[in-house]
Amino acid sequence: MGRVGVLLLNLGGPDKLEDVGPFLYNLFSDPEIIRLPFRWLQKPLAWFIATRRTRTSQENYKQIGGGSPLRRITEAQGEALKEQLGYLGQEADIYVGMRYWHPYTEEAIAQITQDNIEHLVILPLYPQFSISTSGSSFRLLEKLWQEDPKLQPIDYTVIPSWYKEPGYLQAMAALIAQELEQFPNPDEVHVFFSAHGVPKSYVEEAGDPYQQEIEECTALIMQTLNRPNAHTLAYQSRVGPVEWLQPYTEDALKELGAQGVKDLVVVPISFVSEHIETLQEIDIEYREVAEEAGIHNFRRVPAPNTHPVFINALADLVIDALKNPSFKLSQAAQMKKRVKMYPQERWEWGLTTSAEVWNGRIAMLGFIALIIELITGHGFLHMIGLLQ
Ligand SMILES: C=CC1=C(C)c2cc3[nH]c(cc4nc(cc5[nH]c(cc1n2)c(C)c5CCC(=O)O)C(CCC(=O)O)=C4C)c(C)c3C=C
Numbered sequence: 001m002g003r004v005g006v007l008l009l010n011l012g013g014p015d016k017l018e019d020v021g022p023f024l025y026n027l028f029s030d031p032e033i034i035r036l037p038f039r040w041l042q043k044p045l046a047w048f049i050a051t052r053r054t055r056t057s058q059e060n061y062k063q064i065g066g067g068s069p070l071r072r073i074t075e076a077q078g079e080a081l082k083e084q085l086g087y088l089g090q091e092a093d094i095y096v097g098m099r100y101w102h103p104y105t106e107e108a109i110a111q112i113t114q115d116n117i118e119h120l121v122i123l124p125l126y127p128q129f130s131i132s133t134s135g136s137s138f139r140l141l142e143k144l145w146q147e148d149p150k151l152q153p154i155d156y157t158v159i160p161s162w163y164k165e166p167g168y169l170q171a172m173a174a175l176i177a178q179e180l181e182q183f184p185n186p187d188e189v190h191v192f193f194s195a196h197g198v199p200k201s202y203v204e205e206a207g208d209p210y211q212q213e214i215e216e217c218t219a220l221i222m223q224t225l226n227r228p229n230a231h232t233l234a235y236q237s238r239v240g241p242v243e244w245l246q247p248y249t250e251d252a253l254k255e256l257g258a259q260g261v262k263d264l265v266v267v268p269i270s271f272v273s274e275h276i277e278t279l280q281e282i283d284i285e286y287r288e289v290a291e292e293a294g295i296h297n298f299r300r301v302p303a304p305n306t307h308p309v310f311i312n313a314l315a316d317l318v319i320d321a322l323k324n325p326s327f328k329l330s331q332a333a334q335m336k337k338r339v340k341m342y343p344q345e346r347w348e349w350g351l352t353t354s355a356e357v358w359n360g361r362i363a364m365l366g367f368i369a370l371i372i373e374l375i376t377g378h379g380f381l382h383m384i385g386l387l388q
């Protein structure tokens with residue numbers, strides 16, 4: 001076999017406080033993150049939302065040391081994976097491609113071409129597939145492949161999602177068991193899975209398999225854990241005014257507190273590295289919510305990071321992917337029959353779901369235009385004299 005490479009995909013995070021604004025702009029410029037009917041609106045809206053969010057987001061990054069640890073941890077995972085693959089007899093070069101910050105996916109791909117990689121395994125560091133995460137990276141890679149003839153000879157294969165991988169489930173179960181053992185009565189502790197949310201419309205209209213994969217993954221981890229603990233699944237990190245997957249983590253914590261739960265371990269389920277949503281949102285914000293609700297013994301399970309069982313699971317995934325028939329980016333983007341990646345389906349006339357969605361979007365655009373006008377003091381309503 002010729003030279004082998006593994007491309008690890010992740011979201012990326014700001015390394016320092018000054019990076020927060022441009023990072024947020026990149027994130028909100030992605031049509032897989034904000035799905036808009038008009039492409040031309042994407043960048044102005046991204047600028048507007050990023051500008052408004054930067055200060056709050058910076059405050060959160062300040063609380064975890066002034067930047068995201070995602071790059072450092074992803075690179076450490078890459079080094080550990082290289083070592084484990086070597087140990088298993090598979091030499092490979094590892095590349096990290098982030099979607100919204102350095103090292104960008106484009107930089108990783110440039111290095112892969114320069115290194116004359118012949119066989120490439122594309123492995124997203126998201127166990128479950130979502131249009132907004134792995135889907136967005138696959139779409140970008142598809143575009144890069146279409147544009148660059150130098151990429152054509154690379155024999156690549158994609159691993160779309162891997163939440164059923166036994167080694168991953170075992171690593172998660174071991175990490176949970178370790179936390180449960182810190183309590184006087186481990187079997188009485190409530191196991192609380194907190195997944196990153198997505199807007200409900202991603203699942204219900206665009207056919208994102210994310211929710212189903214998260215639910216199945218939770219059940220598989222509980223089976224692997226093989227303990228009698230009660231458990232709950234909820235969704236965190238909601239952004240913006242639309243409805244996201246429910247129950248929301250905050251509400252579910254309050255509900256458990258009201259039911260008298262006192263001992264709780266939180267399991268971050270959609271991430272494999274520590275980042276702002278584990279270190280700040282769970283460890284600081286949700287801990288406070290839980291304590292106020294009467295849940296006094298609150299612990300959080302660490303993300304798998306470089307846990308050896310987890311790294312071995314990644315190595316197994318790579319080795320299997322090299323043996324199996326290749327899976328292409330176009331197949332990964334349309335993984336489930338109903339998944340609709342951006343751009344969305346064509347307009348349908350009548351009172352259809354699609355028409356209702358479009359009406360909602362047009363109303364949202366009107367609302368955004370009104371807000372911009374109120375802030376800037378310029379716009380259509382000022383022009384016709386309705387606002388001064
Ligand atoms: C499976 C994981 C993730 C999903 C699904 C996801 C969807 C999603 N996220 C936003 C908005 C934001 N995400 C932000 C940061 C961020 N998100 C994930 C993971 C998932 N996102 C990661 C790994 C990170 C990086 C964290 C870091 O350490 O830097 C942010 C920025 C942080 C903040 O300001 O809160 C935003 C905003 C949306 C809208 C979305 C689905 C549509």
Ligand SMILES: [Fe+2]
Binds near residue numbers: 196237
């Ligand atoms: Fe996110």
